[in-house]
Amino acid sequence: MFNFSQWGWVLFxxxxxIAVYIAYQVYLTWRLKRLEDK
Amino acid sequence: xxxxxxxxxxxxxxxxxxxxxxxxxxxxxxxxxIVLMVLAFALGSNDTxxxxxxxxxxxxALAFAGIISAAQSYQNELEENALEQxxxxxxxxxxxxxxxxxxxxxxxxxxxxxxxxxxxxxxxxPLGSNWWLILVVVLLGTLGFxxxxxxxxxxxxxxxxxxxxxxxxxxxxxxxxxxxAVKASRELMTxxxxxxxxxxxxxxxxxxxxxxxxxxxxxxxxxxx
Amino acid sequence: xxxxxxxxxxxxxxxxxxxxxxxxxxxVVSPPDASMGELIRMIYAHVAVAWVGxxxxxxxxLHSMLFLWKANFKDDIRAVAHAEIALVFAGLTIASGMTxxxxxxxxxxxxxxxxxxxxxxxxxxxGYFIVRGLIDDPERRxxxxxxxxxxxxxxxxxxxxxxxWFRTLHPAKSYNVDATGLSSTxxxxxxxxxxxxxxxxxxxxxxxxxxxxxxxxQEAELFEKETELDVKGDFIHV
Numbered sequence: 001m002f003n004f005s006q007w008g009w010v011l012f013x014x015x016x017x018i019a020v021y022i023a024y025q026v027y028l029t030w031r032l033k034r035l036e037d038k
Numbered sequence: 039x040x041x042x043x044x045x046x047x048x049x050x051x052x053x054x055x056x057x058x059x060x061x062x063x064x065x066x067x068x069x070x071x072i073v074l075m076v077l078a079f080a081l082g083s084n085d086t087x088x089x090x091x092x093x094x095x096x097x098x099a100l101a102f103a104g105i106i107s108a109a110q111s112y113q114n115e116l117e118e119n120a121l122e123q124x125x126x127x128x129x130x131x132x133x134x135x136x137x138x139x140x141x142x143x144x145x146x147x148x149x150x151x152x153x154x155x156x157x158x159x160x161x162x163x164p165l166g167s168n169w170w171l172i173l174v175v176v177l178l179g180t181l182g183f184x185x186x187x188x189x190x191x192x193x194x195x196x197x198x199x200x201x202x203x204x205x206x207x208x209x210x211x212x213x214x215x216x217x218x219a220v221k222a223s224r225e226l227m228t229x230x231x232x233x234x235x236x237x238x239x240x241x242x243x244x245x246x247x248x249x250x251x252x253x254x255x256x257x258x259x260x261x262x263x
Numbered sequence: 264x265x266x267x268x269x270x271x272x273x274x275x276x277x278x279x280x281x282x283x284x285x286x287x288x289x290x291v292v293s294p295p296d297a298s299m300g301e302l303i304r305m306i307y308a309h310v311a312v313a314w315v316g317x318x319x320x321x322x323x324x325l326h327s328m329l330f331l332w333k334a335n336f337k338d339d340i341r342a343v344a345h346a347e348i349a350l351v352f353a354g355l356t357i358a359s360g361m362t363x364x365x366x367x368x369x370x371x372x373x374x375x376x377x378x379x380x381x382x383x384x385x386x387x388x389x390g391y392f393i394v395r396g397l398i399d400d401p402e403r404r405x406x407x408x409x410x411x412x413x414x415x416x417x418x419x420x421x422x423x424x425x426x427x428w429f430r431t432l433h434p435a436k437s438y439n440v441d442a443t444g445l446s447s448t449x450x451x452x453x454x455x456x457x458x459x460x461x462x463x464x465x466x467x468x469x470x471x472x473x474x475x476x477x478x479x480x481q482e483a484e485l486f487e488k489e490t491e492l493d494v495k496g497d498f499i500h501v
Contacts, residue, residue: 006301006366013305013362014286017312020355021467028474032267035481189414193407197397207390207411210383211418214425245421252417256410259331
C-alpha cells in the first residue's frame with residue numbers, strides 16, 4: 001500500500017537534512033578558501 | 039555578613055535614587071496602565087474572557103515593569119561613570135548584584151501588590167478566601183524574574199544596543215518563570231483551585247533557588263576588572 | 264594556511280557514505296510503523312539531529328566553562344564552533360519536527376514540549392551570537408559569551424519542564440502523551456536503525472566541528488598577526 005502523502009513528507013524531511021548539510025559544508029569551504037587566500 | 043550589609047547599602051541607595059528621580063515609577067505605571075487599558079478594551083465585551091485573561095494581563099504588566107526597572111538600575115551607574123566608582127569600592131561584586139537585585143525585586147513586588155487588586159477588579163476576577171496566596175505567587179514570581187533581569191541588565195550594561203538586547207537575551211530564560219507565575223495566578227483568579235497552586239509554587243521556588251545560585255556564581259565574570 | 268589534511272577528507276567521504284547508508288536503512292530497510300505508517304522513516308532523521316544538537320549545546324557550555332577557568336582562547340574558539348553547529352542542528356530539528364507534526368497532528372505547530380524547547384534554544388543561541396557580535400575585545404567577548412552560554416545550558420531543564428506542563432492543569436500528577444509518539448517499547452529493528460542514524464549524525468557533527476574549529480583557530484592566529492603588524496606600523500610612523 002503506497003501512501004504517497006506520507007512518503008512525500010518523509011522525503012521532504014530527509015531533503016531538509018541533505019540541503020542544510022550541503023549548505024553548511026559550502027559555507028565552511030568558502031570560509032576556508034577565504035583564509036587560504038590571505 | 040559584611041557582604042550582606044554592603045548589599046543592603048546598595049539596596050537603600052538604589053531605592054533612594056528612585057525615590058528622588060521617580061524615573062522608573064513613572065515609566066512602569068504608564069506601561070502597566072496601557073497594558074491594562076488596551077487589553078480591557080479589547081476583551082471587555084465578554085466577562086468570561088476578561089476573567090480568563092486576568093492572570094496573563096497582570097504578569098504582562100509586571101514583566102514590562104521588571105525589565106524597565108532592571109535596565110534602569112544599571113543605567114543609573116553608567117552616567118558619570120558611577121559604575122567604575124562603585125567597582126573601586128572594597129565590596130564584593132556579588133554585593134552589588136545582590137543589592138540591585140533586592141531593589142528590583144522590592145520594586146516589582148510592590149507594583150505587583152498594587153496591580154493584583156486593580157486587575158482583579160477591572161478584569162472581574164475575584165480572589166476568594168485564599169487571596170493571600172496570590173501575594174506569595176507575586177513575591178516568588180517577581181523574585182525569579184528580577185534575578186534574571188538584574189543579571190542580564192548587568193551583562194548588557196556596557197554593550198551597544200543594550201535596550202533592545204536585554205529583552206532579547208532575557209526572554210527565553212524567563213518564560214518558565216512567567217509561565218509558572220501565570221498558571222499559579224490563574225488557579226487563584228480564574229479557576230479557584232488553590233490546591234494546585236502549591237505545585238506551581240514549588241516550581242517557582244526551585245527556579246528561584248537555582249537561578250539565584252547560578253547567577254551569583256558567574257556574576258563576577260561579567261563585571262569589568 | 265595549510266590545506267585540509269587528507270585524513271579529514273577521507274573521513275568526510277566515509278561519513279557521506281554512512282549517511283547514505285543510514286538514509287537507505289530508514290527509507291528502504293525499515294518496515295512501516297504500526298501506528299505512524301511510513302512517517303516513522305523521518306523520525307530517524309529528526310531524532311538524530313535533535314540529540315546531536317543538544318549534545319552540541321552541552322559541549323559549547325563545557326568549553327565556555329573551560330575558558331572561564333583557564334583563559335585559554337582555544338576553548339573560546341571551540342565554544343563558538345560548537346554553538347554555531349548547534350544552531351544549525353537546532354534549526355534542522357525544528358524544521359523536521361514541524362514536517363513530522365503536520366501529517367501526524369494536522370498542524371505545523373502545537374506547542375509540543377520538545378519542539379518548543381528547541382525553538383527556545385535556537386533563540387538563546389542567536390542571542391549568544393548577537394552578544395559576541397557586539398563586543399570587540401577578544402578577552403571580554405570570550406568571557407561574557409561564556410557566561411551567556413552557561414546560563415543557556417542551565418535554562419534547558421527549566422524550559423523543558425515548562426513546555427511539558429504548558430497545557431496541563433495538574434503538572435505534578437499527569438500530563439498528555441508526548442507528541443513525538445515514541446514509546447519505549449519500540450521494536451528492536453526501529454531502535455537499531457535509529458541509533459545508527461544518531462551515530463552518523465554525531466560523526467557528521469564531528470566532521471563539521473573539526474573544520475569549523477580549524478577555521479576559527481586560523482582566524483584567531485591571523486588576527487593576532489594583523490594586530491601586531493598594526494602596532495609595528497604606528498611605531499614606525501612615530
